[in-house]
Amino acid sequence: MASAGNAQTKLNHVVETIAEAVSSEVCSIYLRREGVLELYATRGLNQEAVHVTKLAFGEGLTGYIAKNVETLNLDEAASHPDFQYRPETGEEKFHSFAGVPIIRNQQAVGVLCAQHIEPRKYSEEEIESFQTAAMVLSELISNAELIDVESVDTTEARNNGADRLSGLQLVKGKASGFAVFHQPRVKIEHTVAEDTEAERHRVYSAFDKMRDQIDQMTNQAEFGVGGEHEEVLQTYKMFAYDEGWSRRINEAIDSGLTAEAAIERVQQHTRMRMRQIDDPLLAERMHDLEDLANRLLRIVSGQMGTAATMGLRQDTILVARNLGPAELLEYDRRRLKGVVLEEGSLTAHVTIIARAMDIPILGQVKNVRQIVRENDHLLLNVDDNALFVRPSPSMEDAFETQIELTQKKRAAYTELKDKEPVTKDGTRITLNINAGLRDDMGMLNLTGADGIGLFRTEFQFLVAAKMPGRSGQLRFYRDVLDAAGDKPVIFRTVDIGGDKPLPYFQASEVKEENPAMGWRALRIGLERDALMKVQARSLIEAAAGRKLNVMFPMIAEPWEFDEAKAVFEKQLEFLRSRKKQVPLSIRYGAMLEVPALAECLDQMASRLDFLSIGTNDLTQFLFAADRSNPKLAERFDWLSPAILRFIGRVSRQADDLGIELSVCGEMGGRPLDALALLGLGIKRLSITPASVGPIKAMVRSLDLTAVKNHLQTLLSDPPSDPRTALRQWAKQQHIDLD
The missing domain is CATH 3.20.20.60 (Phosphoenolpyruvate-binding domains)
Known part of the structure; x- marks a missing residue:
């Protein structure tokens, strides 16, 4: 990255270096340009295919990785249901395949992949190295302006269409607004460390602060003894003091990443493992680790505030895993139009408060924080247990009509304000x-x-x-x-x-x-x-x-x-x-x-x-x-x-x-x-x-x-x-x- 030369030259050097390091015949980089994945650099595939081979999101193994923001590690590429052969690349003789998404601000902006002529799975250490390289590449391609972020956003919406998510009806109502995360995601601006020891010190300090917070929560007498809350806090404490977790973050820093990038790199690996877990109890524990990693990331970056402390700038649908009543009351009621929770129950305190405030809430919307992006346009229809993510213009028009009808009814009811509730028979x-x-x-x-x-x-x-x-x-x-x-x-x-x-x-x-x-x-x-x-x-x-x-x-x-x-x-x-x-x-x-x-x-x-x-x-x-x-x-x-x-x-x-x-x-x-x-x-x-x-x-x-x-x-x-x-x-x- 620090060497002279243009971005193409650097990427050509990167694929050579990685291929040699993992003894693979092929290493390729695909970048997202004008809505598709373009082969931008390769060692091992036909050079004539560079800037010629293009894949839609979801097309082939590379498109699958980008669409699902997921890592693949296959000993036989053709065995995967999304496998697709492109003859111009000359890749028919390669069996093994590994690929990781290149991520920028929670979006896949490219794919780094390797192929080997013999059927074999890549080791866990090699996959982690790919992920580290992908994080460094994300900063390189962003600084070199090799991708157009606005194009990424619009293409994502066009390719995916409007997602319809369902949940549990907590507080009825309809609302339109833009997604704001209660705990905003930390944007990692710099991935490459200038001073490894300084980054390590930042992580140690963040771990100490996080462990103190968990200890305080665990030791507070008012939580009482026994019950599910104690199990949750003990799980948090177990992860907070897990040496394996902190060791992996330190290893990522050793590879040259900043503290934030190292935590994110380990999180990516955790997410990959979560997708492979069938046991719901174990999957829930991995979700706990994900939450704890987000807490550590906010501490190390100094971004500890909620969206309420920063203020709402437009009509907002708040997205959170869960929410307390006091936290809800911190928000500007003029701008807060609705709430979507990954958890939530009918009798939760926040539900009671929101009902009194006439703020619609849809609860138990699975994986909403992974599907919804910050500032996505959302249509919330709790009456029908539905949340529409990135709706089409026609859907927006139809929904606006529904809201107008509701407002007309409310206006008609307002006219009854000074009239007595007397039956026709007196x-x-x-x-x-x-x-x-x-x-x-x-x-x-x-x-x-x-x-x-x-x-x-x-x-x-x-x-x-x-x-x-x-x-x-x-x-x-x-x-x-x-x-x-x-x-x-x-x-x-x-x-x-x-x-x-x-x-x-x-x-x-x-x-x-x-x-x-x-x-x-x-x-x-x-x-x-x-x-x-x-x-x-x-x-x-x-x-x-x-x-x-x-x-x-x-x-x-x-x-x-x-x-x-x-x-x-x-x-x-x-x-x-x-x-x-x-x-x-x-x-x-x-x-x-x-x-x-x-x-x-x-x-x-x-x-x-x-x-x-x-x-x-x-x-x-x-x-x-x-x-x-x-x-x-x-x-x-x-x-x-x-x-x-x-x-x-x-x-x-x-x-x-x-x-x-x-x-x-x-x-x-x-x-x-x-x-x-x-x-x-x-x-x-x-x-x-x-x-x-x-x-x-x-x-x-x-x-x-x-x-x-x-x-x-x-x-x-x-x-x-x-x-x-x-x-x-x-x-x-x-x-x-x-």
Whole structure:
């Protein structure tokens, strides 16, 4: 590289040197030019084929390597299904074949390959040498401007077409934007080291820093003992201290690479091995090593920040392996249009936060970080479980039309903001919204909702790095009440544990096989009473001179409600004794999530000021179906006769006992499901802000008496498909479900 002469001369010298070093009759370099792979230099093939032989991406073994960014090592080239013979090269007499991609910024810009007349596989050391040479070549051809990067990008899109990836629907919605990686890939600008010892020192320093980070994560007491997180951290620790891994990186530095290039070279080798692994458990461990190598690369390059710290410049679809709620909140909501995760679950914290922020998320999209490139145009349609990568212009136009239709519907719903949700036969339905963030409060006026029917106080805990103190909680609740003005806010006491663990708070000393039915919500609050006392006092002080509405989650028996209420009453008494201003009144309510509470409503009538059915947890408890399990997520329908009959019975009993009843769950935010709830006698709903418009439109289009009569008929002799039957009836009645 440092010698005089033009790039062609240097490449001619390179193929001679490599061929001699590995005792191969052939060594060739193909470069990506004008969208194809052009034979640019060779030793052993016909020289007349140079600049004449050209292969499309995916054509032959060389095209296969470039398209898949994958290494091949074959003792018999003709045995590979992609083998293709080009007569002008004179390669018919060669049997063995090895090739590695020449990579620049995660893209194949060429191929380095060797051939041998005798059938043999090249050794692992020889393959690693090829990869090192390919990294050096990438810098040479880039500096010599032998490839056109813009041509590479457009050709990649044209050759591959639009990739359609699927995943798990976490938060519904559609979005168009450009791919931004939560942890941006490190661009390796220089591959050749000027000072080998200096590079070695940089790697040693990075290893020390990385090991310290892993040790800190492993030793943090708040992670608790046992469980999957401990296994993950122990695997990370094992790799972090693996001498073989660090030795291979040092060997790459010895070959003349910079620290960054050496780590990338070893990563390439790891990726090659990953593609050969059939064992899913071992493959997952190799993914852990890939993540750790990315961490080491960011440390050694000094590029430790996330995309949020650098700011978003355009409409963005964020791509990540996983994401925490606090990390999501760091992004500019005006520019962040959607999120795609390689992992993710329905009950993950980030899903809960994103739903509140109305940001669509598609989770469990396999290998998305390998398929998507930075700044790729993406079309995200979570409603159809689809992500389109590098779409065609016609696809973009069709998608834009869909988004415009959605926006028109939202505009139509906005016009309903100041109109009452009254049925055609004159029944007023109360429509509240669910909230959990300070920013959510602005949706009260935007939607015209009656109030906050469920304020999830745990959101403040989920996004915090440590347990929020009394003063922080007090300020937060006061801000919420100030923003609500005259509209009521129902605060649900903190619902942590189970599917919402806090990294800084160990809820249970034992590993729970089914945490959704375990030590969570009020059960934690009553045992760790300091947590509940601080929250009670904060809420009471924040509501001084106003009305306070408090709701307790996960109540199964009357005594739990009594104990929770006693905590608040004791704090109220304490503040009064100190001559502090207190609320004008406190209303106490409970969430009906545990079916057992429905059997105690007669005992609860004199205790409760209101009752709210939490359909999300109620459904999983009634059907014994964990809603975080993808196999069960769609198995049980909210319009199942079992659910409807249960809610109908609770509704009638609450009416007889004079208990104010509402529903706060996703079921109430879906027009058809909400229609069923109204038919069962429910007159108060608390739903997501985005659902207020559609539900209000539905309410204003129906005759409630007719709906009640039809529900009674439907449940007396349920059809095999209640959802379809109810939809058909609603359509005949011209009820607005769209």
